[in-house]
Amino acid sequence: MAKVLSRRASRDPGRPGLGGRLAHTAALLLLGSSVVFRVEAQDLSTTALKSLSIEDLANLEVTSVSKTSSALSSAPAAIYVITHEEVVRSGATSLPEVLRLAPNLQVLEISPSNYTITARGFSGNSAAQNFSDKLLVLIDGRSVYTPLYSGVYWDAQDVLLDDIERIEVISGPGATLWGANAVNGVINIVTRRAAVSESEASLSAGNAEKNASAQGVLDVGPHGDGAVRVYAKAFERSAFDLPSGPSADDGWSKTQLGFRGDWASGADAFTLQGDFYGAHERQSGAADGSIAGANVLSRWRRALGDDGSVQLQAYYDETQRFGASGSGAFVLSTYDVEFQHSLTLDGGRHALVWGVDERASRYDITNTATLLFVPPQRTLNLADIFVQDSIALLPRLKLIAGLKAEDDPYSGTTPLPNVRLAWSVSDTQFLWSAVSRAIRSPTPFDRDIQEYLGGTLFLTGGANFKPERLTAYELGYRGQPDARVSLSISTYYNQFDDLRSIEFDPATLIPLHWGNGMEGHTYGLEVWGNWQASSRARLALGFTQAYETLRFKPGSSGLLGVAQAGDDPEHQAHLRAAIDLPRELTFDADLRYVGTLPNPEVHAYEELNARLGWRLTRRLELALSGENLLHAHHQEFTVPPSDAIPRRALFTARTRF
Amino acid sequence: MALVLLLCGAMSDTPSEYQVKAVFVYNFSHFVEWPSRSFPVANAPFAIGIVGADPFGTRLEEAIRGERINDHPLVLRRFQDASGIEDCQILFIDRSQAKRLDEILASLDHRSVLTVSELDGAAERGVMIQFAMKENRIRLRINPQSARAAGLVISSQLLRLADIVNSSVER
Numbered sequence: 001m002a003k004v005l006s007r008r009a010s011r012d013p014g015r016p017g018l019g020g021r022l023a024h025t026a027a028l029l030l031l032g033s034s035v036v037f038r039v040e041a042q043d044l045s046t047t048a049l050k051s052l053s054i055e056d057l058a059n060l061e062v063t064s065v066s067k068t069s070s071a072l073s074s075a076p077a078a079i080y081v082i083t084h085e086e087v088v089r090s091g092a093t094s095l096p097e098v099l100r101l102a103p104n105l106q107v108l109e110i111s112p113s114n115y116t117i118t119a120r121g122f123s124g125n126s127a128a129q130n131f132s133d134k135l136l137v138l139i140d141g142r143s144v145y146t147p148l149y150s151g152v153y154w155d156a157q158d159v160l161l162d163d164i165e166r167i168e169v170i171s172g173p174g175a176t177l178w179g180a181n182a183v184n185g186v187i188n189i190v191t192r193r194a195a196v197s198e199s200e201a202s203l204s205a206g207n208a209e210k211n212a213s214a215q216g217v218l219d220v221g222p223h224g225d226g227a228v229r230v231y232a233k234a235f236e237r238s239a240f241d242l243p244s245g246p247s248a249d250d251g252w253s254k255t256q257l258g259f260r261g262d263w264a265s266g267a268d269a270f271t272l273q274g275d276f277y278g279a280h281e282r283q284s285g286a287a288d289g290s291i292a293g294a295n296v297l298s299r300w301r302r303a304l305g306d307d308g309s310v311q312l313q314a315y316y317d318e319t320q321r322f323g324a325s326g327s328g329a330f331v332l333s334t335y336d337v338e339f340q341h342s343l344t345l346d347g348g349r350h351a352l353v354w355g356v357d358e359r360a361s362r363y364d365i366t367n368t369a370t371l372l373f374v375p376p377q378r379t380l381n382l383a384d385i386f387v388q389d390s391i392a393l394l395p396r397l398k399l400i401a402g403l404k405a406e407d408d409p410y411s412g413t414t415p416l417p418n419v420r421l422a423w424s425v426s427d428t429q430f431l432w433s434a435v436s437r438a439i440r441s442p443t444p445f446d447r448d449i450q451e452y453l454g455g456t457l458f459l460t461g462g463a464n465f466k467p468e469r470l471t472a473y474e475l476g477y478r479g480q481p482d483a484r485v486s487l488s489i490s491t492y493y494n495q496f497d498d499l500r501s502i503e504f505d506p507a508t509l510i511p512l513h514w515g516n517g518m519e520g521h522t523y524g525l526e527v528w529g530n531w532q533a534s535s536r537a538r539l540a541l542g543f544t545q546a547y548e549t550l551r552f553k554p555g556s557s558g559l560l561g562v563a564q565a566g567d568d569p570e571h572q573a574h575l576r577a578a579i580d581l582p583r584e585l586t587f588d589a590d591l592r593y594v595g596t597l598p599n600p601e602v603h604a605y606e607e608l609n610a611r612l613g614w615r616l617t618r619r620l621e622l623a624l625s626g627e628n629l630l631h632a633h634h635q636e637f638t639v640p641p642s643d644a645i646p647r648r649a650l651f652t653a654r655t656r657f
Numbered sequence: 658m659a660l661v662l663l664l665c666g667a668m669s670d671t672p673s674e675y676q677v678k679a680v681f682v683y684n685f686s687h688f689v690e691w692p693s694r695s696f697p698v699a700n701a702p703f704a705i706g707i708v709g710a711d712p713f714g715t716r717l718e719e720a721i722r723g724e725r726i727n728d729h730p731l732v733l734r735r736f737q738d739a740s741g742i743e744d745c746q747i748l749f750i751d752r753s754q755a756k757r758l759d760e761i762l763a764s765l766d767h768r769s770v771l772t773v774s775e776l777d778g779a780a781e782r783g784v785m786i787q788f789a790m791k792e793n794r795i796r797l798r799i800n801p802q803s804a805r806a807a808g809l810v811i812s813s814q815l816l817r818l819a820d821i822v823n824s825s826v827e828r
Contacts, residue, residue: 046719049672049680054688057681058818061793062674195817219813227817264820 051618053656055196059084076400076422076432078476078490078526080104082167084192089578089588091611091625091650093204093211093235096154098161099187100592100609103528103542103574104171104490108636111250111643112208112237113155113281119171119185120492121522121546121568124151127600128564130500134183134440134468136174140191140260140273142297142315145181146332147361147380147409149445155279156291156319158256160213160231162200162654165192171526172492173418173438173472179357180382180406183438183470193271194227194262199657206650211235216657226263232256239282240643243635248643254279271299284643287324294318307351308343329366334359354387363444372450380409380444396424408441411467429479436474439467446500446514459502462514469497487529494522501552502559517556518565522548536580543573567602567637569595584615600638606630623652677795678788679716682749682773685786686726690810691746695769696729703729704744708736708761709751712775717749739764750774750784758782769808780822785809787822798822 049057073079080102092098096115100107106123108116116123118132133150136143139159145152167189174182194217201214213233220226232255239251258275274296281289297315304310314337322329340355358381365376388402400420407413418436425431442465451459476490501517504510528542547570550562574592581587589610596604611625626649628634633644686703696703703726705717721731736742739754739761748770750761755776762772762783772784780787780798785807787798797819804811 046676046680046716049677050683050720052680054684054814054818057677057684057795058797059794060672060677062672062677062795217817219817 053198053618055198059192059196073478074422074424074430076398076420076434076476078104078171078474078488078492080169080171080488080528082164082169084164084166087161087164087167089586089611089613090590091588091609091623091627091652092161093209093650094154095157095159095161095189097627098164098167099169101590102167102169103544103572104185104526105169105187106568106572106594109645110637111248111284112240113250113252113279115154116637117152117154117187118566118568119169120494120524121548122184122566123568125560125564125567125600128502128560130564130566132566133443134181135185135187136178136180136182137187137189138179139189140297141299141313141338142295142317143179143181143334143336143359144317146319147334147382147443148330148332148363149443150181150440153291153319153321155252155254155281156277156293156321158233158254158277159189159191159275160215160233160258162202162215163191163197163229163231163260165190171490172434172474173436173470177353177355177386177388177402180384180408181440183440183468191260191273194229194260197227197229197260200654201657202652202654204650204652206648207238208646208648209235209237209650211652220261221263226261228259228261230257230259240646241633242284243633243642243644248284250282250284250643252279252281267303269301269303271297273297283323287327289321289323289327291322292320304343306344307348308341310342311338311340313338328368328371330363332361332363334361336360349392351390352387354385356383356385358383370452372452373444373448374450375448378444378448381407382409383407398422406439406441408439408467410442410447410465411439414439414441414467428481430477432474432476432478434472434474436470436472438470438472440470441467450511457511459512459514462503462516465500465514466498466516468499468516471495484532485529488527490526492522492524492526496520496522496550499550499565501556501564504557504559512559515556517553517558518550518562519553520548520550520562522546538578540576540578541574543571545571561599563599567597567599569597569604571595586613586615587611588613594636597637602635602638605634605636607634619656621654623654625650625652674790674795675713676716678775679713679720681788681795681797682717682747683720683724683731685747685771685773685815686724686731688812688815689771689804690812691769691771692808695746700728700730702732703746704732704734705747705749706734706736706742706745707749707751708738708742709753711735712751745770747771747773750776750779752776758784765807771804771807771809781824783824785811786819789820796820800824 082101086101087098090101096107096117099105099117104119106118108123116132118135122132122134124131131149131151137145137152144157170186172185174186178186197217199215199217204211215229215231217227217229220228234255236253237251239247239249242248254277256275256277260273263270276294278292283289295315295317299313301309301311317334320331336359338357340353342353344351360379360381362379365373367373367376384404384406386404390398390400393399402418404416405413406416416437418434420432420434423431446465447461449461450457473493478488480486497519498516499518501515502512503515503517504512524544524546526544531539533539546568550565552558572594574590576590579587591608593606594604608629609627610629611623613621613623615621628645628647632647636645682705718733721733724731734745739757750772752775754761773786774784775788780800783803785800785804789796789798799816799819800822801811802824
């Protein structure tokens with residue numbers, strides 16, 4: 001099996017707060033005068049606001065005098081939003097580590113450059129060549145899952161974390177509006193507009209990594225009505241150890257540059273952005289590999305009368321992965337054009353969105369002696385057209401009906417309907433339910449591969465491999481039982497059919513081929529909540545339960561068992577605290593628990609991440625952060641080679657200009 | 658932490674609209690340049706005026722208390738209506754003065770006063786900085802033409818954050 005591909009194949013109601021900066025007036029509180037306390041309390045918050053940069057002020061969410069409480073999101077889906085502040089206060093230095101903040105995701109760390117991320121199960125089983133492949137991941141509208149096998153190469157996805165505006169993590173099939181592959185979830189990473197980005201430089205070093213980054217923001221346009229940001233980042237990640245003790249020798253280093261420009265003119269808004277990266281990766285027990293890539297994206301949006309808008313987006317994305325000669329490689333180029341139009345009809349009773357998307361992915365694979373894609377060069381065409389109507393049946397009850405027709409490279413056109421109900425029970429309680437269809441369409445890995453073992457062809461792609469199908473039933477609640485407490489509860493029942501399995505050749509047994517011989521159901525519960533304990537302390541709690549019952553259809557070989565679909569824990573939980581301390585200090589801690597992985601077995605574990613931040617001046621911040629503090633090593637996965645994940649500490653200095 | 662417990666229950670966590678607007682108005686004094694003729698003497702006060710009702714409560718006073726800009730102490734002045742407006746460097750025009758907006762702006766002609774308002778469409782009518790709300794965040798709408806005509810220079814850092822607006826054609 002080509003080391004390059006198997007090694008890389010990864011297995012898959014927010015509140016900004018103030019970031020508290022108590023000034024010297026905190027000392028006055030110690031004088032004990034209650035009158036002083038009352039007046040000073042108000043001074044403290046104005047003082048805190050005055051120490052923010054003007055960009056931060058513009059990004060701050062405020063409560064309007066006219067509203068009773070902060071707006072409750074009325075999205076009819078199980079959505080967790082990771083805010084900019086959560087990203088910064090977590091001390092995370094990579095996207096997968098940031099994604100641990102979402103309670104509805106499973107994040108499994110395998111090596112310094114390899115993670116498997118999934119939602120609602122199906123993390124895959126590398127021994128069975130099964131991978132997390134049911135997630136749609138977008139960065140500023142650009143789809144980053146690979147069309148070769150529908151997984152995500154997490155080592156190739158990166159942004160300057162300080163530029164993240166928010167990350168919307170939706171567990172469950174994406175509604176009609178999302179693109180292809182949104183079967184178990186959607187991760188939508190959105191970066192800030194250039195105008196509210198910050199010029200800054202940052203350096204950090206620790207026992208497991210070294211990072212450096214810098215960003216500049218410039219004005220453009222005759223009246224200063226546009227801005228451009230340009231950034232560069234570079235890092236080195238040290239190798240981890242194998243569970244048996246010796247070093248896995250899998251460290252890596254990466255450099256990335258990029259820019260984003262935004263302009264507005266009347267009702268029009270334009271964006272142009274791009275990134276360029278290269279990385280060198282040492283691989284455990286294999287020759288070094290390297291990856292490189294570049295992308296450029298342009299977007300035009302015009303606001304129309306009556307809350308309508310049109311948007312046109314086009315992007316080009318190129319990815320390359322190389323092993324040393326003999327261990328396979330590929331180059332993949334993607335062109336995508338997408339148009340969306342949203343409008344209201346019947347005095348606002350109907351909110352309609354429709355759009356079309358056309359994507360062409362051209363790949364060129366250098367085959368190895370044991371894993372071949374036949375043909376090694378191909379262009380895949382994916383197109384979809386969708387329409388969704390949000391109908392206000394009653395003032396507080398909306399019916400959302402959507403239909404997408406997806407035309408996949410191998411399987412033709414599939415209609416994907418979904419229906420949702422959204423009921424704003426009150427200003428502080430919201431109920432939603434949904435029924436949806438989604439597919440994970442065939443990829444070149446499903447259809448075109450040939451694998452050789454000892455000179456014999458032993459596995460081929462399925463000539464008739466069909467899309468994996470999902471019908472999902474979901475029900476959810478979101479509410480603010482109290483002004484300081486928010487809660488979200490979602491349940492789901494997923495019926496799967498045509499899941500990938502390994503089948504015998506009817507006449508000769510070998511070669512085996514991919515078939516669609518597995519089916520079954522999964523169901524579960526996702527709960528998370530926030531408690532603003534005081535103006536300076538916030539607690540967050542989350543847990544998920546998930547159960548899978550999969551079986552083989554009559555006639556299927558049953559080879560490798562149902563465990564091949566995913567090695568998923570039944571329980572996951574986290575407890576998080578965010579505390580603003582006096583003297584410009586902030587403290588954040590995140591305790592997580594991941595249950596036992598059944599087959600192959602991985603022990604349940606608890607781990608703790610924490611960060612102490614110190615804002616010395618308006619422009620300089622220092623931080624000391626640690627990950628996996630409870631144990632010297634722990635295991636998150638056993639896919640060989642899967643490393644012992646170490647305890648790590650990092651010291652960061654960041655300055656704004 | 659004892660200090661954390663002391664502050665329990667002191668405030669809600671999300672700042673209020675006028676808390677943040679008050680700090681914005683304070684910040685404008687740092688992001689705009691006034692011509693030197695605005696200040697007759699070296700330490701003449703830098704005045705922020707409010708004409709009409711005061712929506713800030715004590716917030717704006719708190720924000721400027723004890724502050725100086727280029728050695729000019731910041732002070733707050735309140736004016737009942739258009740006729741009573743005295744010297745100031747920044748003038749906040751309250752909603753209650755909607756019908757008299759044109760009159761107020763005309764009276765400020767040839768004076769280097771930064772006008773700020775929340776009235777809808779104020780920027781198109783010549784107010785230099787208008788507050789708007791979008792998705793629970795405060796947006797700035799700036800009319801740089803107006804500012805230039807008054808001899809004021811708005812920093813590009815502030816312009817970059819804002820939606821730029823041109824004056825509508827005179828009726």
